[in-house]
Amino acid sequence: MTIAVTGATGQLGRLVIDALISRGAAPGEIVAAVRDTTKAAELAARGVQVREADYNRPETLTSAFAGVDRLLLISGNEVGKRLPQHTAVVSAAQAAGVGFLAYTSILRADTSTVGLAPEHKASEEVIASSGIPYAFLRNGWYTENYGASFGSALSTGAFVGSSGEGRIAAATRADYAEAAAAVLLSGEPGVYELGGDAFTMAELAAEVSRQTGTPVVYRDLPVAEYQAILVSAGLPEGYAGLLADTDLKIVDGELDTDSDDLPRLIGRPVTPLPDAVAALLKN
Incomplete structure (x- = not known):
């Protein structure tokens, strides 16, 4: 089974890869999908596959996801640009035949009035309509x-x-990263409210x-x-x-x-x- 993590050189992405490996995933079965491959030398040295995947360059995405069974889409950090970026990732995942997609969202994205929520809600809707089995990791x-x-x-x-x-x-980021790794390894669809x-x-x-x-x-x-x-x-x-x-x-x-999804997923207290x-x- 091949698992890909987008934004893998970011603060959360690196921790997700660490958590995957610590939970038994073989480094060679992990794809670090990154915008700048030169920043992923440490991951490559650990045996992780490094592939270019730029949210703003859709032509890089389908090849990055080739052969990927499960994908973690870590939401982009450019507020106001995330929906087209995420849509491009979902389209590429469909084209590559990805079998499971997890997405880092925000608490209660479908009802939240926080200003950051609308892009997450819209992204969730794109994923839900894609036909790909999914999990929403609604991080607090x-x-x-x-x-x-x-x-x-x-x-x-x-x-x-x-x-x-x-x-x-x-x-902490490490808590959320462990939860993401647990969901990727289980492949269990669902909506997880994490805090x-x-x-x-x-x-x-x-x-x-x-x-x-x-x-x-x-x-x-x-x-x-x-x-x-x-x-x-x-x-x-x-x-x-x-x-x-x-x-x-x-x-x-x-x-x-008051959700207990986070400690339940990571198997320990937050x-x-x-x-x-x-x-x-x-x-």
């Missing part, structure tokens, strides 16, 4: 999303945002403070003020607005879930927040 927030804020929080004494007391069922043990931003701040000995709090801001801070930090205004709006959706519970924070502080 990544704990690593907050790692970039640790430095400024420790220097200023505060995390800032607009999520109030909303709870975030975040998990960890929920926390508030105040609880995250308290954990960072506990581990570092530096007093850190969470300061809740009006959404316009938070967006302005993100812009001043160098984010494009549109993307800053999207992130600020996501914080408001956290208040409404959009990034929380990485606890203290462990996740400790790993981020080392980086």
Whole structure:
């Protein structure tokens, strides 16, 4: 059985390949489908097949998926361009005769009001209508999303945002990668709502403070003020607005879930927040 992972040199893709191998997949039966093959030398050295697969160049995709039995489509990172990119991948998978397709989506993609959700919902619809047996890996927030804020929080004494007391069922990339590997190896179709043990931003701040000995709090801001801070930090205004709006959706519970799909798939408890924070502080 041959398993392909798109975006295999990315942060999640590399972890999925690690998890596949640790769960018994032979490196030679794994295809790392990547935009830039020069960045995949380490994977090739491990015996993984490396093939060019550029979402923006559909002519590279069908050959990349030749002989592939199961495919993981890791969603693209270009917001606003993902639907045509994902559609090209699905079309190539159909042409190559792929027998199972897993897709990294977002929590409750079919009903979510988070600004990132519409592209995921539309992508899911393309996959569902393709005729290929599928699994939707509806990943919650990544704990690593907050790692970039640790430095400024420790220097200023505060995390800032607009999520109030909303709870975030975040998990680590490694947790989500293990879940993807488990689904790829089982080939079990389904819709999986994936998330960890929920926390508030105040609880995250308290954990960072506990581990570092530096007093850190969470300061809740009006959404316009938070967006302005993100812009001043160098984010494009549109993307800053999207992130600020996501914080408001956290208040409404959009990034929380009580599903046990993630620990059930990985066969262990999701990485606890203290462990996740400790790993981020080392980086």
